[in-house]
Amino acid sequence: MPWRVAENCCVMYLLRHGATANNLADPPILQGGGENPSLSDEGRRQSASAAALLASRPISAAYASPMQRAVETAQIVVGERPISIGTVAALTEIDVGQWEGRSWREISQTEPEAYQRLMADPAENGYRGGESLRQLHQRVAPALESLLEQHLGEEIVVAAHNVVNRVFVAHLLGLPLSKARTLSQDNGCVNVVRLRDGEPKLLTMNAAFHLFQ
Numbered sequence: 001m002p003w004r005v006a007e008n009c010c011v012m013y014l015l016r017h018g019a020t021a022n023n024l025a026d027p028p029i030l031q032g033g034g035e036n037p038s039l040s041d042e043g044r045r046q047s048a049s050a051a052a053l054l055a056s057r058p059i060s061a062a063y064a065s066p067m068q069r070a071v072e073t074a075q076i077v078v079g080e081r082p083i084s085i086g087t088v089a090a091l092t093e094i095d096v097g098q099w100e101g102r103s104w105r106e107i108s109q110t111e112p113e114a115y116q117r118l119m120a121d122p123a124e125n126g127y128r129g130g131e132s133l134r135q136l137h138q139r140v141a142p143a144l145e146s147l148l149e150q151h152l153g154e155e156i157v158v159a160a161h162n163v164v165n166r167v168f169v170a171h172l173l174g175l176p177l178s179k180a181r182t183l184s185q186d187n188g189c190v191n192v193v194r195l196r197d198g199e200p201k202l203l204t205m206n207a208a209f210h211l212f213q
Contacts, residue, residue: 004058005194007153012144012193013057014168015050015159017065017073018043019187027103032096032130032163039072046188046211047076053190053210057155059083063147064159065091073188074159090143093161097130123177133177137167144168148195165191172202186211 022029064074126132170180192204
C-alpha cells in the first residue's frame with residue numbers, strides 16, 4: 001500500500017519548470033516575469049522525467065505560475081490525472097526590470113555598479129527597474145504556505161521558477177534572503193515541502209537525479 005500523508009499534513013512537490021531556450025543559451029538569458037517562452041525540447045524531457053519520478057504519488061491538486069513554461073511543466077507532470085492546473089499570480093517569476101532578455105555577463109560589463117549592488121545584497125538591492133528578493137518573498141511565501149494549508153491530508157504539485165523557489169527554500173531553512181542566490185534550483189528539479197501541525201519544513205532540496213539519463 002502506498003504511503004499516505006496524515007490528515008494534519010500536506011506534502012508539496014515544488015518544481016522548477018523545465019528549460020527554455022533562454023535557459024540553455026550560452027550564456028543563459030535572464031527571463032523574469034516579462035518574458036513568456038514555452039519549454040524547449042530539453043525542458044519537455046526534464047518535465048517528463050519529473051513526471052516519471054512522481055508517477056506513483058497520489059497527487060490530488062496542481063498549481064503553477066501563470067507563465068507558460070511553468071504551466072506546461074505542471075501539465076506534463078500531472079499527465080493523465082483528472083486534475084486541472086490552478087494558476088497563482090503570486091508565483092510569477094521575479095521582475096528583472098530592465099535586465100529582461102540580457103545575460104549576467106553583459107550586465108556585469110555594461111552596468112558594473114548596479115550589478116555589484118545586487119550581488120552584494122539581492123534582498124535589498126533589486127534588479128534595475130524590477131524587484132528585490134525581499135519584495136518577491138512578500139508575495140511568494142504567503143502564497144505557497146496558503147496552498148499547503150488548503151490541502152491538508154493531500155499531496156500537491158506546484159510548478160514555479162528559479163528565483164521564486166530559491167526565496168521560498170531560503171525562507172524554510174531560516175537563511176537570510178541575501179543568501180538565496182547561493183541555493184541551486186536546476187530546471188526540472190523537485191523540492192519536497194511538508195506542512196505538519198501548521199509548521200512548514202523542507203524535506204528535500206533540488207532533487208535532480210531523475211534528470212541524469
